[in-house]
Amino acid sequence: MIELTGILLAGGKSRRLGRDKAQELVGGRRIIDRVLHSLRQVTKFQTVVVDRFDRIEELNIDAQINFVVDAYSNSGSLGGLYSGLQQSSTSWSVLVACDMPFLSANLFEFMFAKTLDGDFDVVIPRVEGRLQTTHALYNSSCLEPINARLKDGLLKMDGYFDNVKVCEISQDEIFKIEGAESSFFNVNTGEDLELALQMDKNTYGD
Known part of the structure; x- marks a missing residue:
């Protein structure tokens, strides 16, 4: 168990899928439950950030989970990150989304080890040329920026990176870790959901 808080964004807006993707089933379990299971494997604390109080009841999570209602409404992932960091019990937190059914605990451990290599504020993978801002580690030092x-009203997730010290992890490094490649997969559409079901079947069987 790492001295790390898991922040799970679960706002509930699933525009492209047309229904609550957090509660879609993959491998017989809701995606949000799969995400929490992965976080519990490696993080000491878990916080679920929601956009409204009644969302807590909607999610019906049977566990001792810390829920936080977004301090900045309609501010997307950046507002959710801020709200989660405000309530974090640890210096470092890992941010993930509620639509990522294949998160890798091994990858989180690898990323956390990077925090010991320097005086960083953010540890973030770059995959397929893009920074994975909702699959990254953030220090509480990021709160002010x-x-x-x-x-x-500036909501770009990496808009403040010029003002903090960022450790980027290359795709080559990441994909050496077993299960890391699928860790970044997220469900946004019906096609994504079908692919997730097939990926789960290929990994775990019927």
């Missing part, structure tokens, strides 16, 4: 952006 994030808050400044939110107050100005």
Whole structure:
């Protein structure tokens, strides 16, 4: 168990899928339950960030989970990250989304080890040329620069990175870790959900 808080974004807006993707089943379990299972394997604490109080009842999570209602409404993932970091019990937190059914605990451990290599504020993978902002580690030192952006209505997840120390992890490094490649897969559409079901079947069988 790592001195790390898992922040799970579970706002509930699933525009492309047309229904609550967090509660879709993959391998007989809701995606959000799969995400929490992965987080519990490696993080000491878990926080679920929601956009409204009644979302807590909707999710019906049977566990001792810390729920946080987003402090900045309609501010997307950046607002959710800020709200989660505010309530974090540890210096470092890992941010994930509720639509990622194949998260890798081994990858989180690898990423956390990077925090010991320097005085970083963010540890983040770059996969297929893109920074994976909802699959990254953030230090509580990010709170002030994030808050400044939110107050100005600036919601780009990496918009404050020039003001903090960022450790990027290359795709080559990441894909050496077993299960890491599928860790970044997320369900946004019906086609994604079908693919997730097939991926689960290929891994675990019927």
